[in-house]
Amino acid sequence: MIQPYTETAAWLRQRLPEVPKVAMILGTGLNAIAERGETIMEIPYGDIPGFASSTAPSHKGNLVLSELDGQKVLFLQGRFHFYEGHPMSAVVFPTRVLACLGVKTLIVTNASGSLKEALGPGSIVMLEDHINHMGTNPLIGENDEGLGERFPSMNHPYDPEYRERCFAIANEQNIPLHSGVYLAVTGPSLETRAECAAFAGWGADLVGMSTVPEVIVARHAGMKVLAFSVVTNHSNLFHDKAHSQEEIRANADRASAHLINLITRFLKSLD
Ligand code: HPA
Numbered sequence: 001m002i003q004p005y006t007e008t009a010a011w012l013r014q015r016l017p018e019v020p021k022v023a024m025i026l027g028t029g030l031n032a033i034a035e036r037g038e039t040i041m042e043i044p045y046g047d048i049p050g051f052a053s054s055t056a057p058s059h060k061g062n063l064v065l066s067e068l069d070g071q072k073v074l075f076l077q078g079r080f081h082f083y084e085g086h087p088m089s090a091v092v093f094p095t096r097v098l099a100c101l102g103v104k105t106l107i108v109t110n111a112s113g114s115l116k117e118a119l120g121p122g123s124i125v126m127l128e129d130h131i132n133h134m135g136t137n138p139l140i141g142e143n144d145e146g147l148g149e150r151f152p153s154m155n156h157p158y159d160p161e162y163r164e165r166c167f168a169i170a171n172e173q174n175i176p177l178h179s180g181v182y183l184a185v186t187g188p189s190l191e192t193r194a195e196c197a198a199f200a201g202w203g204a205d206l207v208g209m210s211t212v213p214e215v216i217v218a219r220h221a222g223m224k225v226l227a228f229s230v231v232t233n234h235s236n237l238f239h240d241k242a243h244s245q246e247e248i249r250a251n252a253d254r255a256s257a258h259l260i261n262l263i264t265r266f267l268k269s270l271d
Contacts, residue, residue, distance in 0.1 A: 003144060005093055008050040009100035016041060016065055020072035022267060023103045025079055025095070025214055027110035028248065030230065033260045034075040037066035045078070050097075052080050052090040063094075071267040074103065082134060083188040083209055092138040092217040099147055099221035105162075105270070106218045107263065108227040111248060112182060112208035113191070113235040115200040120234065121251040123178055124259050126166055127158050127227040130212050131183040131204055138213040139220055148220035157215050159224040162266070166226065169265045175258045180205030182229055184212035196235040207235060228263070230255040 013019065017040065026034060045051040045061035053061060064075040076094050080086045098106065112125070119125060143150045163179070170177035183204035185191065191199070191207055199207055206229050218225050232248040 003096075003146075004050045005096040006100050006146075008048060008093075008097045011049055012043075012063075012097065012101060015043070016074075018065075018072065019101045019103065020065070020074050021103065022071070022105045022107065022270065023074040023076065023098045024107040024263075025076045025109065027079065027108075027210060028232070030109045030111075030256060030259065031060055031077050032256050033068070033263060034062075034064045034066055034077050036260055036264070037068035037073065039064055039066050040072070041065040050093055052086050052093070069264050069268055071270070073267065074098070074101075079210060079214070081210055082136075082186050082213070088136055088138045088140070088213060091213050095214045095217045096147065096221070099218065099223060104223060106214070106223045106225050108211050108214055108225065109259070110182075110208050110211045110227070110229050111232045112206040112229040113233050114206055114231045115196055115235050115237060116180070116205045117234070117238055119178055119180065119205060119231050121231055121247075122254040123231040124176065124255050124262070125178045125180040125182075125206060125229045125231060126163055127182050127211075127229060128163070128179045129181045130157065130215065131181065131199075131202060132212045132216070133199070134184050134186050134212065138217050148222060152220040154216070154219060157219050157225060158227055162224060162226045165269055166262060166266055169269070170262055173261060173265065175262050177262065180229070182206045182208060182211060182227070185209055191235060193236050196237045200237065206231065226266070228259060230259065
């Protein structure tokens with residue numbers, strides 16, 4: 001059976017002037033990087049067969065082919081979250097399309113809450129590992145052998161060599177870059193204090209509502225993955241306030257210039 005993501009990849013191949021080796025999924029408040037580059041082609045998600053439509057705040061829904069300092073990148077501006085009510089297959093559909101298109105490297109960004117006092121709002125954290133606490137797995141169901149094996153390894157989901165390269169760039173550019181373990185929940189309710197304490201005890205540094213499904217699917221398909229999280233708030237382990245969406249967006253914006261500089265230089269290093 002031809003899978004719908006294979007058909008969508010064929011549809012895109014007919015329209016895109018070229019398919020770059022690198023794609024990026026942009027999370028909350030991090031759309032500016034797609035706008036920094038020179039847009040070659042932009043396709044609204046609504047026009048792409050098989051794509052759901054995004055309902056999350058501050059998420060655009062566009063596929064953008066762009067040139068960033070001489071490097072072509074395919075941006076997914078906006079993602080589909082499990083908490084929006086999309087089935088897991090829809091959440092990871094765009095990632096599977098990228099795999100079918102032949103994209104080799106996936107960079108994922110997100111916003112998260114911090115479980116560590118030292119990682120304050122505005123911190124940029126490169127993921128070193130993750131904990132899937134979403135209660136499901138995007139690979140459940142018949143395995144598509146064309147994409148990858150039934151039981152893919154999740155040893156080093158975040159490419160160690162790419163991570164080392166990013167630390168070297170951050171060092172050279174004076175970009176404060178941290179490393180941490182990201183735990184994914186379904187949301188949309190935020191975590192209780194007891195949940196935060198439990199997650200911190202498991203070894204998580206950050207908590208968020210995305211990324212892990214896309215990373216599992218990308219690794220299943222053999223893509224190299226790098227992921228960055230922007231801390232938008234301390235979890236309630238450290239204070240007693242409710243978080244506003246405005247606060248979350250403002251903190252994501254604060255880190256965005258550093259993150260754009262880091263990612264642009266990383267892309268250049270891939271030559
Ligand atoms: N929890 C879960 N997801 C988040 C948070 C949080 O505190 N902040 C931004 N995304």
